[in-house]
Amino acid sequence: MKLSARNQLSGTVTAIDKGVTTTIVRLDCNGTPITASITNAAAEELGLAVGKPATAIIKASDVMIGV
Secondary structure, eight states: OOOSOOEEEEEEEEEEEEOSSEEEEEEEETTEEEEEEEEHHHHHHHTOOTTOEEEEEEOOSOOOOOO
16 A cells, blocks of 8 residues: 555554544554554555554644644
């Protein structure tokens, strides 16, 4: 699959927390934790499991920082 997103971080799934409709997936990307919220259906289709490799693909038009 080809993607236009250039921000891709390879990592390993460290936690999967399934909720009613949304699954929170945590990755360890070379020591940097990444957390993503995806649908339960997407999590099942991807076959996610703790310890498996995965890639965080980040596509954002805006980045906001607040203090």
